[in-house]
Every structure is written in C-alpha cells, then in structure tokens.
Amino acid sequence: MNTIQEQKVKEAFATSDFFQLLSLSLRLPTIELAEALLDGSYRQDGINILEELSCSQGDLSLVSEALDRLKGSKVDATPLLIEMRREYTRLFDDPKQPALNIYETLFLHPEDNQGAMLFISPTALDVERCYREAGVSLVRQSAEPADHMATELEFMMYLYGKLGQALQEQNNEELEKIAQQIQQFEEMHLKKWCVEFFNGLQTESTSTSYQALAKLAKTGLGHLGT
Numbered sequence: 001m002n003t004i005q006e007q008k009v010k011e012a013f014a015t016s017d018f019f020q021l022l023s024l025s026l027r028l029p030t031i032e033l034a035e036a037l038l039d040g041s042y043r044q045d046g047i048n049i050l051e052e053l054s055c056s057q058g059d060l061s062l063v064s065e066a067l068d069r070l071k072g073s074k075v076d077a078t079p080l081l082i083e084m085r086r087e088y089t090r091l092f093d094d095p096k097q098p099a100l101n102i103y104e105t106l107f108l109h110p111e112d113n114q115g116a117m118l119f120i121s122p123t124a125l126d127v128e129r130c131y132r133e134a135g136v137s138l139v140r141q142s143a144e145p146a147d148h149m150a151t152e153l154e155f156m157m158y159l160y161g162k163l164g165q166a167l168q169e170q171n172n173e174e175l176e177k178i179a180q181q182i183q184q185f186e187e188m189h190l191k192k193w194c195v196e197f198f199n200g201l202q203t204e205s206t207s208t209s210y211q212a213l214a215k216l217a218k219t220g221l222g223h224l225g226t
Contacts, residue, residue, distance in 0.1 A: 005167065012164035014052035016157050018220045021046060023153035025213050026102065029084040034077045037209055043067035046216050050223075059219045066212035080209070087207040099204045100197070104147035107193050123147055123189075130185050131155055149197060152190055159185070186226060195221055 021042075024033065036042035047064055072080070092102040101107040105121040128146040131138060136158060138146055159182050166174040198221065202214035 005170075009164050009167045010052060011054075012160050012167055014049050015224060016160035016164060017045075018049045018053065018224075019153045019157040019160065021049065022213075022217050022220075023150045023157060026150040026153065029081055029088055031077055031081050034081040034084060035074060037067070037070045038072040038074065038076055038080060040067075040071055043070075050216070050220055053220060053223050055219055055223050059223075063212075063216050063219050066208075066215045069208050070212060084207065084209055087205060087210060091201070091205060091210070100200050102149050102197075103145055104149070104152065104189060104193055105145070107197060121145070121147070127152065127189055130181070130189070134159065134181050147189070149194075152185075152194075155185065156182070156190065190226060194226055 033042070036045075043064065046067060047060060050060055050063060070080075091099045101110060103124070104127065105123040108123070109121075124145040124147040128138065131146060134155070136155060138151070144151070159178060163175070163178045163182065166178055195218065198214045198217040202211055202218070205211050205214065
C-alpha cells in the first residue's frame with residue numbers, strides 16, 4: 001500500500017472516530033462523558049481526531065481552548081452531569097418547545113410538530129431506508145425516530161469505518177458501493193441540516209460544554225465539507 005493509500009485509510013478511520021465522538025456527545029449525558037470532559041480525555045480524543053483530519057493549527061488551538069475551559073476534578077463530575085442533563089432537556093427534549101430540534105424532520109420542517117407523526121414522516125422513513133440498504137437495523141431501545149441527529153452521525157461512523165476497511169483491503173467493488181452510500185446520505189440528509197444544527201447549538205446553548213462540542217463539530221465538519 002502506497003503512502004497516498006495509507007493516508008486515505010487513516011482519514012477514513014479518523015472520520016469514523018469523529019462522527020462517533022459527535023454521536024456520543026448528542027445522547028443524554030452520562031457520568032462517563034462528564035468525567036471525560038473534566039479529566040481532559042475527551043479533549044485529547046477530539047484534538048487527536050482533528051489532527052488526523054489535517055485541520056489547521058489555528059483551528060486546533062481554538063477547539064483546544066474551548067475544551068480546556070471544562071477541565072476540573074472528579075468531584076465535579078456529578079454537578080457537571082446535572083448541569084448538562086438540564087441543558088440537554090432544555091435544548092432538545094423540552095415537552096413544550098425545545099430550543100433546538102434534534103430530529104431532521106422537525107429541524108427542517110418545524111411546523112410538523114406532532115411527535116407521534118415523526119416515525120412516519122417521509123424524511124424519517126427515507127433515513128431508515130438508507131440504514132436498511134447499508135445493512136444497518138435500528139434497535140428501538142428508546143423508541144426514537146430514525147432521523148435523530150445522533151443516530152445519523154452514528155450511521156456516518158459506521159459507513160466511514162467500512163470505507164476504511166475497504167481501502168485497507170483494496171476492495172474496489174466494496175469501496176465504490178460505500179462511497180456511493182456516503183454521498184447519497186450526505187446529499188439527501190446530513191448536508192441539509194448538520195452544519196446549521198451545530199451553528200444553532202453554539203448559538204442557543206448557555207453551557208460551556210455544549211458550546212465547546214459545537215466548536216469541535218463545526219471545525220471537523222468544515223474540513224470534511226459535510
């Protein structure tokens with residue numbers, strides 16, 4: 001495998017890791033996430049990924065600075081978790097009016113505000129079709145629609161992981177198929193709202209943690225052109 005090919009493999013796996021980190025960050029916060037933000041391991045993972053994606057030193061410094069503001073001791077984990085869960089609810093799960101819609105259907109069409117209709121919206125159904133055609137089936141643990149931002153990001157994590165594997169194995173047939181799946185999903189779904197969503201997160205959130213997450217996301221997405 002030549003140097004250019006090796007770089008493509010590295011970038012594919014780094015992109016997969018990037019989408020995984022974003023996906024985990026947009027689920028209901030856990031004590032593990034709070035601890036990772038406080039002890040700097042989340043920051044280190046994020047910066048390592050952005051470095052592998054060849055982001056500029058200037059961008060890396062800005063993201064690092066934003067995440068450094070969260071550093072603290074383990075005793076701060078529970079208070080941080082409580083704060084993040086309150087903010088998560090206010091942003092995404094408020095029963096009356098969330099500050100930011102975390103479902104593609106509602107983000108793009110806020111007038112369609114009937115929760116029961118989310119599962120059968122044309123957008124959610126098409127997102128699920130994309131998952132199914134790529135061999136991914138949803139586990140309905142939380143009974144949420146397919147077009148939740150974290151689920152869409154997790155799907156991209158899966159596709160880029162498969163892309164890296166196909167590049168490693170130099171499997172051109174598989175490579176072409178996965179590249180088409182990525183392009184289709186980006187064009188039909190993710191590019192329509194992903195950057196705008198994280199712009200909204202940075203603007204709407206009053207939490208240092210979610211503002212830092214938005215900064216990390218926008219930096220990586222800007223480099224990937226998503």
